Amino acid sequence: MFLKVQLPWNVIIPAESLDTKGLMLQKSIIIRLLDDFSTKKATKDLGYFLAVTTLDHIGEGKVRQHTGDVLFPVLFSCVTFKPLRGEILEGVVHKILKHGVFLRSGPIENIYLSNQKMSDYKYVPGENPIFMNDKLSKIEKDVVVRFSVIGTKYIEVEREFQAVVSLEGDFLGPVS
Amino acid sequence: MAEKGGKGFSLPKSSLKSPAHLKGKDDSPAKSKNGRKVQFDSEDSLESEINLSSKACGKGDTPFGKGDWGKGGKGDKFANGGKSSMPKGSSTSGQKNEQGHTELPKNAKCLMDCEAADILQGIQEQMVVLSEDPTIKIPIPFDRGLQYAKNGSRYTDPESVRLVLEPLKAHGVSDSEICMIANICPESLDEVFALISSLKGKKNKVTQPLKDALSELTKLKQSTRSSN
Numbered sequence: 444m445f446l447k448v449q450l451p452w453n454v455i456i457p458a459e460s461l462d463t464k465g466l467m468l469q470k471s472i473i474i475r476l477l478d479d480f481s482t483k484k485a486t487k488d489l490g491y492f493l494a495v496t497t498l499d500h501i502g503e504g505k506v507r508q509h510t511g512d513v514l515f516p517v518l519f520s521c522v523t524f525k526p527l528r529g530e531i532l533e534g535v536v537h538k539i540l541k542h543g544v545f546l547r548s549g550p551i552e553n554i555y556l557s558n559q560k561m562s563d564y565k566y567v568p569g570e571n572p573i574f575m576n577d578k579l580s581k582i583e584k585d586v587v588v589r590f591s592v593i594g595t596k597y598i599e600v601e602r603e604f605q606a607v608v609s610l611e612g613d614f615l616g617p618v619s
Numbered sequence: 620m621a622e623k624g625g626k627g628f629s630l631p632k633s634s635l636k637s638p639a640h641l642k643g644k645d646d647s648p649a650k651s652k653n654g655r656k657v658q659f660d661s662e663d664s665l666e667s668e669i670n671l672s673s674k675a676c677g678k679g680d681t682p683f684g685k686g687d688w689g690k691g692g693k694g695d696k697f698a699n700g701g702k703s704s705m706p707k708g709s710s711t712s713g714q715k716n717e718q719g720h721t722e723l724p725k726n727a728k729c730l731m732d733c734e735a736a737d738i739l740q741g742i743q744e745q746m747v748v749l750s751e752d753p754t755i756k757i758p759i760p761f762d763r764g765l766q767y768a769k770n771g772s773r774y775t776d777p778e779s780v781r782l783v784l785e786p787l788k789a790h791g792v793s794d795s796e797i798c799m800i801a802n803i804c805p806e807s808l809d810e811v812f813a814l815i816s817s818l819k820g821k822k823n824k825v826t827q828p829l830k831d832a833l834s835e836l837t838k839l840k841q842s843t844r845s846s847n
Contacts, residue, residue: 444798445735445768446727474754481756488724493764494742494757522730522738524764527722527795531803531814533771549767550760587770591814613813 444530446523448489449499451516454479456504458511472501472515480521487597490525490604491550524549526595526606533589533618534608536582539572544582546590546608553605556590560609561616580617587618729794731801733772733780739765773804774839783835790825792818804840805833 454475461468477495485491502516526532526548534548543557558566564574564582574582582588590608597604610616723729730738743765749755774780784797792800796815805811808830812819818829 444795444802445730445732445764446723447730448724448727450726478754478756481758484759489727491760491764492758493761494739496738496742522735522764523727524735524760524767525722529816531799533767547763550763614810615814 444525444527445493446490446525447496447520448523449518449520450489451518452476452479454515454517455507456513456515458513461513469501472517473498476517476519484602485523485550485597485604486602487599488525490523493522493524493550495519495521526551526592526604528592528594530592531589531615532592532608533587536584536586536588539574539582539584541566541568541572544574544588546588548606551604551606553603554590554608555606556588556608556610560593560607560611562611564610576616582617589615589618591615723795729798731772731777731780731798732768733774733777733801736765736768736772737777739768771802774801774836776839779839780836783832783839787825787828787832790828791821792825792829800829800832801836804836806837808833 454472456468456471456475460471476498480492480495483492497520498517499520500518502518504513504515506513532548534546534551534554536544536546538545541558543555543560546554546556548554558564558574561574561582563576564580565576567573567575571584588610590610591612593607593609595604595606739761742761746757749757780801784800787797787800788794796818799815800811803810803814805814808826811829811833812822818825
């Protein structure tokens with residue numbers, strides 16, 4: 444699900460970019476914020492960071508001793524994407540194995556759909572293996588599948604989410 | 620900072636979370652039927668092949684271990700407010716997941732795919748100007764997020780969709796449920812109830828208003844699904 448979040452952050456402006464005033468200062472705060480935002484990539488609570496929409500408030504800067512950098516508390520709004528348990532999402536199949544398939548959905552790279560979670564689909568081996576059910580509905584590479592999210596996991600080191608998903612239930616499966 | 624924010628506020632379930640988590644391994648019979656269990660028979664071969672494993676998964680916690688994935692198991696059921704009307708386990712779907720809103724950070728608001736598409740598209744349009752300045756960085760997930768939002772949004776006018784669905788709040792439908800309805804772009808009431816299991820408990824209350832909303836939504840639907 445996409446989320447709209449308002450966040451308070453601190454932006455540190457190095458002393459050397461402080462010799463300009465007014466608008467330039469504001470610009471360097473924005474640039475710095477965007478930079479931090481992009482570097483952050485994702486957090487466990489908020490999901491993937493997609494974009495800053497507005498910079499709502501810039502607080503009073505505080506000079507840091509020793510370095511001379513200035514720290515500005517800012518308040519901004521952003522859009523994030525977080526996979527939630529129980530949510531219905533769509534993803535594109537990118538790998539098919541005997542035990543299940545891997546999908547991508549939005550910024551999430553690794554989504555696993557186990558064959559046990561799509562019990563009516565059977566594995567059909569071959570050069571390009573697929574999963575197929577009695578109604579000849581096929582799950583093959585590059586097919587879009589609608590699924591429900593059973594569980595998610597956040598990998599701190601990579602700042603990535605992984606998810607396990609299921610097709611058990613009505614109205615789930617390949618989307619034409 | 621942002622990370623810190625998260626801990627305190629997971630809603631009612633947080634208290635249940637840890638017990639459920641602890642129980643994780645010893646499959647209590649109650650839940651065995653509907654498969655909280657996500658078993659991966661050949662973890663090893665999988666791992667090596669797809670390199671899904673990561674250092675973060677670390678200690679004793681196999682990448683696909685039951686540990687962290689959906690700690691829900693039992694907790695979920697309770698979290699559903701103990702609605703005995705919920706067909707426990709007998710439903711065709713193995714998913715008794717409740718809505719994600721318990722995982723929502725408190726300062727976050729759900730967006731429908733079409734709303735997100737609108738916002739991200741707006742930023743994309745500025746991109747020509749933005750990309751001239753190499754100091755401005757665009758987050759890597761941006762493109763994929765935009766893509767997803769565009770593919771997922773079946774409505775051209777997010778505001779009207781909001782207007783149609785907003786009245787459902789008066790009938791106890793939560794914000795995240797409203798967004799899910801919009802994202803699913805349902806064709807029938809059955810579809811809504813099948814996919815959003817948390818609404819089943821409120822079925823009596825929401826059926827009629829939902830029906831009205833759906834017929835309105837159908838009018839707002841895009842005639843063709845955008846495919847880029």
